[in-house]
Amino acid sequence: MALVLDFLIQGVQMALVLLLAPLLTGLVRKVKARLLRRQGASVLQPYRDLLRLARKEVVLAENASWLFRGAPYLIFAATWVAAALVPTFATRLAFSWSADLIALIALLGSARFLLALAGMDVGTSFGGIGSSREVMIASLAEPAMLLIVFTLALLAGATQLSSIAAYVASPELGLRVSLGLALVALVIVAIAENARIPVDNPATHLELTMVHEAMVLEYSGRHLALIELAAALKLFLYVSLIACVFVPWGLAIDEARPMAYVMGALAFGAKLVASGLLLALFETAIAKMRVFRVPEFLGAALMLGLLATLLLFVSRGL
């Protein structure tokens, strides 16, 4: 019975992330528009965009290879699998043990590797510039992310997400400086990984500093739909990761009562809306950075992550 329940939760989670991810993107866009005193498109607009793209014909460059055609499917699949393994409303996912936090990050790394290669496949300078900058940003963001994982794992004694969430939610954890530093670092990494302002601008196609959009410039039709959906899933993943690790309250941790799941879902909805509002507010308030300021921005995350790890040895919980 418990096994059936676990599989059910896993199935709900997989559908949930896929269905809700475009909504989060739509929400952020809507709030940003309102903050700029524009009307903005409906929050449902990303769904319409995806559907329209999926129906459109694919136009491939003359010399696009099989890698270019296959990459969107793999990028989407890897991101979806990763997003489905981060607990959103309940930790009892049937397959959460198949990848711990380190493996999740590496899985996103696989998707990025393929995307960077796809950007170089046609052989345009835009694709090259996007890939080259993407790997530069990743080469700083990934170690910062792993240092954050170290901090969490050293605290909780585990890299399993459900164990970390259970540890953070338990009353034995006091206020810790390391967790605060790790949270700041994780937010910086999430902004960089999701190509948000100030690192990259998701709303532009013709700016010399663009990264993500330059890589996917040659994509069209269903391929582009998959890549857009993967990008939405990735944003969703980072939001649920931050929610799961730093604000696990409301999350159904090893619960079997149906009420706990309803509460978990409601709490997660609230966290999602709050993070969407905060992200939009942050993006509106800050200006885009020059590309060679990004290493300093991410270097700060790296240093915070290292500091958080080292502080664990000298600090005590309050």
Add this chain to the structure above:
Amino acid sequence: MALTIALGCAAALLAIAALGAARGQLAGFFKPSYGACLAATVLPLIAAGAHLLDAGTPDLVLRLPLGLPWLGAHFRLDALAAFFLIVVNLGAAAASLYGLGYGRHEPAPQRVLPFFPAFLASMNLVVLADDAFTFLLSWEFMSLSSWALVVAHHRQRANIDAGYIYVLMAGFGALALLLAFGLLAGPDGAYDFASMRGGERAPGLSALVLALVLLGAGSKAGLVPLHVWLPLAHPAAPSHVSALMSGVMTKVAVYGFVRLVFDLLGEPAWWSAMVVLALGGITAVMGVLYALMQHDLKRLLAYHTVENIGIIFIGLGLALAFQANGIGWAAALALTAALFHVLNHSLFKSLLFLGAGAVLSATGERDMERLGGLIHRMPRTAVAFLVGCMAISALPPLNGFVSEWLTFQAILQSPQLPQWGLKILVPAVGGLLALSAALAAACFVKAFGITFLGRPRTEAAAAAHEVDGLSLASMHLLTLLCLLAGVLPGLVMDALTPVCQALLGQRLPAQAALPWLSIVPLAEHRSSYNGLLILCFTAISAGLAWHLLRRVGAPGARRAPIWDCGFPVPIPATQYTASSFAQPIRRVFATLLFRAREHLHMPPPGDPRPARWHVEIRDLVWELLYLPLAGAVDFAAGRLNAFQFLTIRRYLSLVFLALVSLLLVLAAWP
């Protein structure tokens, strides 16, 4: 039985080498030669595999009446030797299979065919040796036969230079190992490993031995700053030999380190772990940064070997740290991670060098700036090379990720360590490891993207053709093994338990029996990973997306000119190059470490000369360590030169003085 097979095959390889010396210049001789090499490496591979997997077998020992008359030649096959025998012969078999197809492109077969089997035999003998004399003799034989292969194409000046530096460094390394064995054997001269094992040694002596082993085995493996010969020598050899040198010979050096430090030296001191860890971390990051600056495909791969050796030494250092503090299970985890990475690196580095060899034989180019678009002309090589690139970048679900994941799990046990130095150093090294993994991914996006993707940059790249079937078979075999080791890591970890048991007296829990074939090195609520499930889920999700989109959307795809934001330029030279791809990372990391500077020479208006731009990258290890050293040797040699032109009376008085001083030393000796 297994030991006899392995020794017999080594003898057979030596016989093939002798035949190669006699008949190597005959056209078509490469076929029987490489075929016999293949047979003589597959046999010990199977024998060693059976020995390692059959848990109950005792160590096999054999003493042959060779070598020093009072010592003889001792050989021994224990779990560690069996594991490294598998690594050596797997790489050797793949290289031999590749050679069967690739051999016809060899312009001077008589310079390769005698030395290739000799090289294989010597690596087998190093792993099997059970006394210092046999070990050092095989080690030197390995260095010399590989040196002969490095200078096989001796008309190129660069190869001769590479060979010269290689032979210097190899000689230096062997000297360090000789002294280390001398110290281990003690004044009684007990040169067989059995009597060296378990002896009580003063801490100072152990420290000296460790330093000498780090110099000797570390220079062969390519630890920074002893790596300088490696990126010169490995690419200079024919490609299948490069695969062997990078994929396998560096592993034999790791074997030397493990055998001497974990087996013979006895109980480690905790600070020795700090030295190994720090060296490993620095080597990993420096190696990958060097690699990022390269645009020669084979040299990039060679520098990457330096990075992977760093990762292996991080694992070994962790094992030393835990072992010194009596935390056996964590030491077993770290050692398993390091040895798993040994196997993984031998698989994907051999694969990548064979792929680079395929590119070289198809286009005649090693410079990535002159390649491009090969995915269309060489699709099968491209698949193999892509899998190799993903594996070496530590991406799931391939094998490179598993060993790095295990290393990270070992790093996370650092709070168990009592010493503050280690407590602080281990997470910092973890940061370096994460940095090197991320940079490796960047480096291999560059290597694959510039070489295989985009549009061809030269005629040679546009006219490339797929390589022969046997070379492809060899590459695809390694590709398959990379995937298998990635999705079924539990089997490899279980095969490594006898090694951990023998060296550390501790073992990891058995993995193969766990449900769903997961790996759980410690406990399930702490960490677990399942490559098979991740692969299945990703494949199913991708298939699902493909199927659904085919039903919803317009079928097929229309080909059209490149879009490029509306301004496509048809000249291939407008694409990103290897150096422009690395430019952001160069600005972030190399400005300090390599003193990288970009110079732009812009002629004044009206001057018809073209504008020029070049990047200056300096190798500080070379400039600050080796050039002064070479200068000092040169200076000393110049001064000592005076002794060659003395009169007979002065020579006699010198001899007399030397005698007196030696007698004085003896008299003053306590």
